[in-house]
Amino acid sequence: MLKGSARAHTNIALIKYWGKANEDLIIPMNNSLSLTLDAFYTETTVTFSEELTTDIFYLDDTLQDEKGTKKISRFLDLVRKKAACPLFAEVNSYNHVPTAAGLASSSSGLAALAAACNQALQLDLSDRDLSRLARRGSGSACRSIFPGFVEWQKGNSDETSFAEVVPSSGWENELAMLFILINDQEKDISSRDGMRKTVETSAFYDGWLQTTTQDLASAKIAIHAQDFEKLGTVTENNALKMHGTTLAAVPPFTYWSPDSLKAMNAVRKIRAAGLPCYFTMDAGPNVKVLCQRKDVAQLKEKLTHYFADEQLITAFSGPGITYL
Numbered sequence: 537m538l539k540g541s542a543r544a545h546t547n548i549a550l551i552k553y554w555g556k557a558n559e560d561l562i563i564p565m566n567n568s569l570s571l572t573l574d575a576f577y578t579e580t581t582v583t584f585s586e587e588l589t590t591d592i593f594y595l596d597d598t599l600q601d602e603k604g605t606k607k608i609s610r611f612l613d614l615v616r617k618k619a620a621c622p623l624f625a626e627v628n629s630y631n632h633v634p635t636a637a638g639l640a641s642s643s644s645g646l647a648a649l650a651a652a653c654n655q656a657l658q659l660d661l662s663d664r665d666l667s668r669l670a671r672r673g674s675g676s677a678c679r680s681i682f683p684g685f686v687e688w689q690k691g692n693s694d695e696t697s698f699a700e701v702v703p704s705s706g707w708e709n710e711l712a713m714l715f716i717l718i719n720d721q722e723k724d725i726s727s728r729d730g731m732r733k734t735v736e737t738s739a740f741y742d743g744w745l746q747t748t749t750q751d752l753a754s755a756k757i758a759i760h761a762q763d764f765e766k767l768g769t770v771t772e773n774n775a776l777k778m779h780g781t782t783l784a785a786v787p788p789f790t791y792w793s794p795d796s797l798k799a800m801n802a803v804r805k806i807r808a809a810g811l812p813c814y815f816t817m818d819a820g821p822n823v824k825v826l827c828q829r830k831d832v833a834q835l836k837e838k839l840t841h842y843f844a845d846e847q848l849i850t851a852f853s854g855p856g857i858t859y860l
């Protein structure tokens with residue numbers, strides 16, 4: 537029996553990953569830059585055993601059906617090949633996120649699984665190689681191997697596409713991200729499908745690609761200079777641009793709900809009134825607000841004029857992979 541356990545935290549991109557150059561290897565079209573967060577994480581234990589005749593996946597103690605196990609099993613196939621190990625595995629994952637918040641994340645999930653496999657099969661991977669392995673499970677997972685600010689170098693091959701820490705002299709600890717949880721009854725378009733449809737059909741995708749390099753450079757300059765306004769401005773702009781591409785897809789779609797717009801407008805108003813804060817959004821209706829740690833209580837208070845207290849969750853910079 538070969539067993540490993542690891543914890544990985546979710547990350548939120550300030551400069552987004554949106555589109556693949558290689559679907560099979562998960563090589564992205566552009567570099568992205570994220571902040572790993574302390575508030576949400578996944579703990580995963582994997583056990584490879586001769587007694588199993590198939591892969592088994594429990595999420596929060598619930599046995600997952602074939603569909604729910606497919607992505608995990610495909611990832612385990614990669615690991616088995618790498619380790620020359622023929623054994624099936626049982627995977628037990630716990631998502632530490634507020635219940636029903638729609639925040640369960642493939643970034644922490646696949647990063648924790650990759651690390652648990654690394655330990656179980658004694659692959660002895662460096663963090664960079666672990667990041668490459670996690671990337672094969674889910675693109676954004678490669679960034680969750682590392683703490684704080686992280687850049688995913690798109691590269692052009694399996695070897696050259698990995699994440700690494702962006703040096704920041706600890707500035708990430710002076711920042712915070714406030715989550716505005718927005719319930720949405722609509723059917724999800726997964727980020728995987730959403731980005732594929734956008735690359736294939738959106739007339740705006742070229743505009744996205746032509747400007748992300750500059751956005752990423754601006755974000756890194758802002759981090760180096762510890763210039764919050766500059767980082768916030770490029771973060772918000774980059775997110776709006778990503779979401780703009782979906783409106784020009786054929787057929788068009790959006791991840792926004794009416795309350796997402798309400799949240800974005802609230803952030804703009806609070807900012808205009810003098811509190812520096814900037815929003816970002818991913819493949820769902822929740823809005824995340826980047827602010828400075830010193831302002832977080834004040835920002836939360838101001839947001840309670842628009843949203844219920846229990847819709848607001850504060851996160852700070854978080855750690856990289858931890859073996860358990």
Ligand code: 2P0
Nearest residue numbers: 549552553642674675676727728818
């Ligand atoms: C990001 N997202 O940079 C972007 C912004 C969502 C919007 O990475 O297909 O689950 O498994 O590589 O990593 C979510 O996409 O997609 C994501 P796959 P993933 O955070």
